[in-house]
Amino acid sequence: MALLEVTDLVKRFRVAGGVIEASTGVSFALERGETLALVGESGCGKSTTGRAILQLPGPASGSVKLRGTELVGGSSGAARSARRAIQMIFQDARSALNPRRKVRELVGEGLAIAGMPRREIAARVDETLLGVGLDPARVGERRAAELSGGQCQRVAIARAMVVRPAVLVCDEPVASLDVSVQAQVINLLEDMKGAHGLSMLFISHDLSVVHAISDRVAVMYLGRIVEIGDVARIYARPCHPYTRALLDSVPVADPHRPSRGLALEGDLPSPMNPPSGCRFRTRCVLAQPRCAEAVPELREVGDGHRVACHICDDAGGAA
Amino acid sequence: MSGAPPAPLLVVEDAHCRIPTGRGVVAALGGVDLTLAPGEILGLVGESGSGKSTLAKLLIGVCAPGAVTSGRVVLDGTDLERIPREQARRIRGRRMGIVFQDPMMALNPVVPIGRQIIEAPRHNCGISREQALAEAIELLDQVGVPEPRRRLLHYPHQFSGGLRQRITIAMALACKPDILIADEATTALDVTVQRQILDLLARLAAERSLAMIMVSHDLSVVAGRTHRTAVMYAGRIVECGSTEQVFDDPAHPYTRALLDAILRLDRPPHTRLATIPGSTPDLARLGEACAFAPRCAHAVDCATRPAPPVALDHSGRALRCHYPLGREH
Amino acid sequence: MATAAPQPVVRAGASSRSRRLVLVLAVGWIAALVLLALLADVLPLPGTDKPVGAARTPPFSAAGPWLGTDGIGRDMASRLVFGVRISMMVSLGATAIALVLGVVLGLLSAYLKGPIEAAINIMTDVMLSFPPLLLLLALATVVRPGVGTLIVSLGLLFAPPFARITRASALVQLERDYITAARSLGAGHLRILFRELLPNCIQPVISYAVVVIALVIVIEGSLSFLGVGVPPPAPSWGGMIAAGKERLDGAPYLVVMPSLMIFLTVFAFNTVGDKLRRRASHGRSDA
Numbered sequence: 056m057a058l059l060e061v062t063d064l065v066k067r068f069r070v071a072g073g074v075i076e077a078s079t080g081v082s083f084a085l086e087r088g089e090t091l092a093l094v095g096e097s098g099c100g101k102s103t104t105g106r107a108i109l110q111l112p113g114p115a116s117g118s119v120k121l122r123g124t125e126l127v128g129g130s131s132g133a134a135r136s137a138r139r140a141i142q143m144i145f146q147d148a149r150s151a152l153n154p155r156r157k158v159r160e161l162v163g164e165g166l167a168i169a170g171m172p173r174r175e176i177a178a179r180v181d182e183t184l185l186g187v188g189l190d191p192a193r194v195g196e197r198r199a200a201e202l203s204g205g206q207c208q209r210v211a212i213a214r215a216m217v218v219r220p221a222v223l224v225c226d227e228p229v230a231s232l233d234v235s236v237q238a239q240v241i242n243l244l245e246d247m248k249g250a251h252g253l254s255m256l257f258i259s260h261d262l263s264v265v266h267a268i269s270d271r272v273a274v275m276y277l278g279r280i281v282e283i284g285d286v287a288r289i290y291a292r293p294c295h296p297y298t299r300a301l302l303d304s305v306p307v308a309d310p311h312r313p314s315r316g317l318a319l320e321g322d323l324p325s326p327m328n329p330p331s332g333c334r335f336r337t338r339c340v341l342a343q344p345r346c347a348e349a350v351p352e353l354r355e356v357g358d359g360h361r362v363a364c365h366i367c368d369d370a371g372g373a374a
Numbered sequence: 375m376s377g378a379p380p381a382p383l384l385v386v387e388d389a390h391c392r393i394p395t396g397r398g399v400v401a402a403l404g405g406v407d408l409t410l411a412p413g414e415i416l417g418l419v420g421e422s423g424s425g426k427s428t429l430a431k432l433l434i435g436v437c438a439p440g441a442v443t444s445g446r447v448v449l450d451g452t453d454l455e456r457i458p459r460e461q462a463r464r465i466r467g468r469r470m471g472i473v474f475q476d477p478m479m480a481l482n483p484v485v486p487i488g489r490q491i492i493e494a495p496r497h498n499c500g501i502s503r504e505q506a507l508a509e510a511i512e513l514l515d516q517v518g519v520p521e522p523r524r525r526l527l528h529y530p531h532q533f534s535g536g537l538r539q540r541i542t543i544a545m546a547l548a549c550k551p552d553i554l555i556a557d558e559a560t561t562a563l564d565v566t567v568q569r570q571i572l573d574l575l576a577r578l579a580a581e582r583s584l585a586m587i588m589v590s591h592d593l594s595v596v597a598g599r600t601h602r603t604a605v606m607y608a609g610r611i612v613e614c615g616s617t618e619q620v621f622d623d624p625a626h627p628y629t630r631a632l633l634d635a636i637l638r639l640d641r642p643p644h645t646r647l648a649t650i651p652g653s654t655p656d657l658a659r660l661g662e663a664c665a666f667a668p669r670c671a672h673a674v675d676c677a678t679r680p681a682p683p684v685a686l687d688h689s690g691r692a693l694r695c696h697y698p699l700g701r702e703h
Numbered sequence: 704m705a706t707a708a709p710q711p712v713v714r715a716g717a718s719s720r721s722r723r724l725v726l727v728l729a730v731g732w733i734a735a736l737v738l739l740a741l742l743a744d745v746l747p748l749p750g751t752d753k754p755v756g757a758a759r760t761p762p763f764s765a766a767g768p769w770l771g772t773d774g775i776g777r778d779m780a781s782r783l784v785f786g787v788r789i790s791m792m793v794s795l796g797a798t799a800i801a802l803v804l805g806v807v808l809g810l811l812s813a814y815l816k817g818p819i820e821a822a823i824n825i826m827t828d829v830m831l832s833f834p835p836l837l838l839l840l841a842l843a844t845v846v847r848p849g850v851g852t853l854i855v856s857l858g859l860l861f862a863p864p865f866a867r868i869t870r871a872s873a874l875v876q877l878e879r880d881y882i883t884a885a886r887s888l889g890a891g892h893l894r895i896l897f898r899e900l901l902p903n904c905i906q907p908v909i910s911y912a913v914v915v916i917a918l919v920i921v922i923e924g925s926l927s928f929l930g931v932g933v934p935p936p937a938p939s940w941g942g943m944i945a946a947g948k949e950r951l952d953g954a955p956y957l958v959v960m961p962s963l964m965i966f967l968t969v970f971a972f973n974t975v976g977d978k979l980r981r982r983a984s985h986g987r988s989d990a
Contacts, residue, residue, distance in 0.1 A: 096564035097535070109887050139889050151880035155902045165888035203653055211884070218888065233421040233591065233654070238635045238647035245644065260564060263594075263637035267647065286643055304569035306594035308636045310618045313598060318573050319566040322534050 056123055057084035058254050059108075059141075059222055064117035066100070066107045075326045077103040079278040081117075082353075085222065090248065090255040092265040092286070094301075095275035098323050101258045104275075105224045108256070109141055121221065139165070142215035146227035148207035152199035158184075158210055159195045165218040183217040184210075186250070187243060205236035209243065216247060223247075224256045229264055241268055262305045266290055271359070274298045277326060277334040280353065284360030294362040296339045333365065341366045383552060383585050384410040384433075389445035391428050391609075393438050398658035402428040404609040406445070407684060407692070412552065415579060415586045417596030417617060419632075420606035423654045426589045429606070430557045433587075434472050435462060450552075467498040471546030475558035477538035480545060481530040487541050488526030495548045506548075513544040517574060536567035540574070547578065554579065557589045572599060593636055597621055605629045608655050608665035610681075615691030625691065625698040627672045664696065672697050726978055729971035736968060740788045748781035752936040759954045773957055774946055782938040783964060789939045790968065793853055794919040800858025802912050805865020810896050810904070812866065813873035827863040835860055836925070843931035850933055857922065861915050868911055872904035913976030917969040924965050940965050 064081040067074050078100035085091050093101040107114040110126055119126045124137040142165075145151040152161055162183060163176045171179075181191040187209040199207055208228060215223060225244070229237040245268065247253055259265050265272055266286060273283040274295065282295040293299040303316035321338045324330055330337050336346040346365055353361040391403035403425045410416055420426045431437050433447060435454065447454045449469060454462045474480055482490060491513065492506035501509075507526070514522035517540040519533075530538055539559065546554055556575060560568040576599055579586045588596055596603055597617065604614035605626065613626040624630045634648040652669040667676035674697060676682075682694045739746075749755045754776030755768060762771035762779065770780040812823035839856060846852045876882065877900070885899050920940075926932030927941030935942060940961040947957025 096566060106883075111883055111886055135889070138887075141887070143884070143887055145880040145884070147880060151884050153881045153885075153899055153903070164885065164890075168889045168894065205653070214884065214888075234593075234632060234635050235421065235650035236653075237637075238649040241637075242647055242649065245646075262565065263639060266639050266643055267637045267641075267645065269643060290639060300566060304566045305639065306569070306572070306592070306597065308594040308597045308621065308633065308638065310597045310621045314569070314573070318569045322536060 058087045058122065059085040059256070060118070060120040061085075061104075061108060062118045062120075064104060064107055064119065065115045066103045067115045068103075070327070073327045076329075077278055077326065078107065078114075078275075081275075081278075081280055083273055083280065083283060085254050085256060087221075087254055088248070088252050089270045090257055090268055092257040092259060092269035092272040093275055094259060094262060094265050094272055096260055096301075096323070098277060098326055099275040100278040101260075101275050102226055105143070105226050105256060105258045109143055109224060110138055111143075139169075139218060140221040141224060142218065142220040142222075143224040143226060144208070144211045144215055144228050146230050148204060148211045148228075148231075149199050149202075151211050152207060152214075154199050157196050157198055158189075158202075159191070161199075161210060162213045162217055164214060169218070179217055180213075183213045186216070186247075187213045188239075189213070203236075204232050205239060208232065208240050212240075212243065212247065216251065216253075219251070220253070222254045222256060224258070226258045227260070230259070230261065237264070244268065262290075262301060274301065277324065277329050279334060279363065281335065281364065282360075282362045283353065284357070288357070288360055294356060294360070294367045295335075295364050296341055296366075297335050333363075380411055382409040383412045383414075383450060384408070385446070385448040386429075386433070387446040387448070389429065389432060389443070389447065391425075391432055391437055391441055391443045393441045395658065397656075400657045401609055401660050402441070402657060403432065403443075404660065406606075406609075406611055408604065408611065408614070410553065410585050410587065412585055413579075413583045414602065415576075415588065415600045417600035417603040418587055418589045418606065419591065419593050419596055419603060421591055421632075421654060423608070423657060424606040425609040426591075426606050427557055428609075430472065430555050430587065430589050433553075433555060434470055435466050464498060467494060468549050469551050470553045470555065471549070471551040472555040472557060473539070473542050473546050473559040475561050477535070477542045478530065480542045481538060483530055486527050486529055487533075491526075491541070491545050491548055494545065498549050510544070510548065513547060514541070516578070517541070517544045517547075518570075519544070536563060536570065539563060539567075539571055543571075543574065543578070547582070550582070551584070553585045553587070555587045555589065558591065559588075560595065561590065561592070568595075575599075593621075593632060605632070608660060609657060610665070610694060611684075611692065612666065612694045613691070614693075615689065619689060619691055623700065625687070625693050625700065626695050627670045627697075627699060628666050630699055631669075631671075664694070672699065726974055729974035732967060732971040733975065736787050736791065739784050740791045743784050743788055746784065748784060749778045751777060751781050751785045751938045753777065759950065759957070761954065762956055762960070770960065771956060773943065774950065779956075779960060782943060783940075783960060786938045786940045786943065786961065786964070789850065789933055789937060790920050790923060790965075792850060793857065793923045793933075794916045796854040797857035797861065797919050798912055798915045800855065801861035801865055801915065802908065804858065805862040805867075806869045806901070806905075806908060808862065809866035809869025810873055810900060813870045813877060814892070814896060814900070823866065827866050830860070830863040831867070835922070839922070839926060840929070840931060843926070848931055848934055850937070853923065853926070853932060857919055861919070864915075865908060865911065868907050869904050872907055873900055876900055876903045907980075910976050910980040913972050913979060917972035917976070920965060920969055920972075924961075 062082045064078055065076065066078045067076050081104050083091065093104060095101050108119050113127050117127065121137045121140060124133050126134055126138055159180055163180045166176045166179060184191040189206065189209050194202065194206065202210065229240050232240060241264065248255060257265065257269055269286045271284060272286045272289055273280045274297065276297050282289060282298045289298065290302060293302055299316065300319040304319065319338055324337055332347040332349055333351050336342040343366065351363040351365050353363045355361050356367065386406060386408040389403050389406040393400045393402050406429055418426045418429065432443060437443055449465065452465065454465065488507065488510060491510040492503065495501055495506050496503065510526065511522045519525060519537055519540050533541065560571050563571060572595065575586065578584065588600060590596055600617045602615065603617045603620045604611045605628065606612065607628050613620060613624065613629050620629060621633065624633060631650045635650060650669055655665050662680050663678065664676045664681045667673040670676065676696050679696060682696045684692050684694055686692055755778045756772050756776055758772060758774055758776040760772045762769065768778050768780060773779055773782065808823050812820045838860060842856050882895060882899055885895050923932055924941030927939040928945040930945065932941055933939040943961040944958050950957055
């Protein structure tokens with residue numbers, strides 16, 4: 056049994072003009088000690104999926120199981136404590152810290168809520184702050200406004216880690232950080248993973264960051280997973296046309312390498328009225344009539360590598 | 375190459391910008407020199423606080439109110455800082471265009487885009503409304519906005535992020551400028567849209583022989599798309615040379631450290647990433663010495679010496695460093 | 704990016720010095736009033752309802768008490784001083800009720816979506832649309848006027864603006880991820896409302912509260928002037944103005960002195976409120 060099992064997650068939003076299904080039938084499993092990335096562009100539903108897993112708020116339908124305990128709609132004690140075993144860090148770290156509280160209080164919050172005695176909290180907080188590379192004596196009494204972006208993110212990581220979660224959901228944690236600080240935070244997350252046996256669900260639009268930190272990756276487009284598998288394998292031989300276009304679009308820091316492939320044409324279709332069948336077909340160079348008729352299911356094309364594409368299927372693997 | 379190199383279109387000499395804030399006077403720019411030839415594409419890279427956006431704003435004349443600027447900004451022989459403001463504004467409006475990171479910074483949400491696109495050419499170039507509209511339709515078509523005639527009447531919120539950015543590019547090009555400044559123009563866009571916009575900018579620059587300054591914190595964005603690259607740190611340009619030189623053989627330790635910190639797809643996953651120790655300096659409290667010295671792995675006595683002046687090496691690369699990489703000392 | 708662009712600040716010179724002086728005087732005045740209200744009993748003042756001399760003796764005259772006497776010969780100074788008590792009690796009491804009620808309603812209406820939010824909003828809108836003085840006059844005919852009923856009715860009257868302000872603040876804060884983080888750490892509703900949300904919404908409320916204190920003093924004065932405020936013989940600045948308005952030609956000081964008290968007090972509170980508002984908008988760092 057996988058550590059985290061997500062099955063047929065559906066999340067809907069009501070907006071002026073109709074209903075948006077931000078994620079449709081999303082299913083994946085996260086094993087203990089692995090990092091799975093959810094990658095995609097705006098409107099693909101990756102952030103929504105992440106928050107739905109934490110039940111903040113929960114999905115319209117579908118199931119999320121942590122160690123076999125169902126989290127969706129669960130109000131029992133088991134469900135509540137299972138929910139606390141999944142923590143999240145956010146893109147805007149400063150905004151994710153209560154501006155009026157000091158760092159020590161912020162980090163100790165989860166423990167205070169759980170009712171741990173004060174002295175124990177203080178010790179754990181100091182230990183965790185050291186673990187994220189912050190000096191408790193120097194930053195303990197500061198507030199979020201006095202810290203840099205990188206420090207804020209470290210405090211947020213400390214806050215999540217102090218309750219010893221099993222799963223850490225990272226929602227674009229390094230997107231707003233400078234390059235040099237990005238590297239520091241990524242190294243820190245990898246250290247946490249190693250030291251605490253943490254499993255991570257890493258949500259990002261940045262393919263380079265995902266490549267550096269993940270074991271497996273799930274590519275999302277307009278609310279569906281279109282490709283999922285081992286990260287090195289997918290990046291080397293992407294199967295789905297969208298994955299290929301994504302990877303081709305990543306700029307390379309090499310002045311001698313020209314851009315690869317063709318730029319993806321057109322714009323994202325409206326999420327309120329997604330194309331029938333395969334949602335990517337309106338921008339896909341390989342599209343055929345049957346792509347409009349049936350929704351492609353995720354099918355296995357190699358060990359653990361699954362693709363949702365009619366064309367890819369035929370080629371029997373990497374096209 | 376035959377003949378003398380063309381006279382530079384834009385020359386910036388010893389530009390300073392000091393902004394008084396609650397924490398003290400922030401030295402946003404501490405002596406910047408720059409040249410831009412006609413048709414040349416220059417990449418301006420740096421992290422936050424490096425001064426790259428301040429420099430872009432200085433070029434188009436919109437520094438923060440209360441900012442004290444000095445230095446020369448010479449466009450085609452005219453020093454824009456020395457002539458009356460109104461005249462400078464007119465020249466800038468006609469000859470420079472700028473595209474910002476957030477298209478909603480340039481677009482008025484309550485005015486249809488057609489009116490916004492024709493505003494500058496009508497005001498600065500004095501052409502008639504009919505002609506301006508015709509040119510606007512033509513421009514929108516060139517930047518890739520579908521059905522331009524019909525969409526002239528639409529409001530910004532009726533377009534996607536990528537289309538909005540295309541519209542601001544059209545607006546920037548409406549007066550047929552000689553220089554286009556793209557200030558983090560693709561940072562807020564999805565990666566596939568980013569590629570579309572970068573390709574578009576490259577095509578437009580080539581078609582119109584535009585000189586372009588691409589400001590970005592992302593070195594990868596400027597790598598394949600610029601002729602020269604300038605790296606900024608703490609308000610100064612620390613290295614400026616041909617893009618190939620700067621990427622293949624960086625001379626400044628900061629450039630080297632930045633390049634090492636970039637995430638590369640050719641390194642296997644879970645490789646330990648190189649970082650730059652320390653953090654960016656407080657621009658309100660810069661000393662006399664090189665601002666990068668505290669974080670530099672190669673600094674010897676740089677903390678005790680005054681900041682290095684700009685030096686040109688044999689290949690024409692400008693460098694501010696006491697101990698450049700790969701040179702014998 | 705990691706650091707925001709520097710925010711420029713324009714410094715003023717002499718005008719900020721004079722502003723500071725005014726602020727110091729305002730705070731001093733309020734402190735003096737509070738002291739007077741507390742110590743009124745122990746000060747060597749004659750009683751407020753017994754005549755102490757000839758009626759309508761002007762102030763600073765050799766014949767009578769220091770600040771003169773009113774229409775019945777009662778000591779003006781002691782009436783003014785005990786009037787401070789009434790004004791302070793009514794204004795602070797009513798503001799306190801309005802603040803607590805309004806903040807709770809505002810927080811709840813922002814936090815709980817659905818029917819409760821709608822109900823609170825409708826209630827707030829209705830109360831805000833009522834002309835306040837009319838409401839109070841109507842109340843005065845139904846309920847016997849007294850300091851207690853005055854405090855409660857004014858408190859209810861001012862609760863809706865507090866609710867509105869709190870709700871606006873809360874709606875903004877609820878978008879921020881620290882609320883989400885608190886939820887994921889297991890915080891219950893009460894904890895989120897009062898430990899996370901409330902401290903971050905309270906700034907504009909406090910600035911407004913000071914302004915409300917000033918407003919209530921004026922309103923109480925007007926009500927007493929109209930005869931529906933604090934019933935006589937309790938001394939109230941408004942009541943003193945009402946009693947003295949007949950003799951405006953002969954003994955203007957009967958009206959001028961309580962009016963001056965109201966003016967200085969309201970001005971002091973408004974100055975302090977203004978300073979708090981400015982401090983709040985500068986100190987806000989949502990970087």
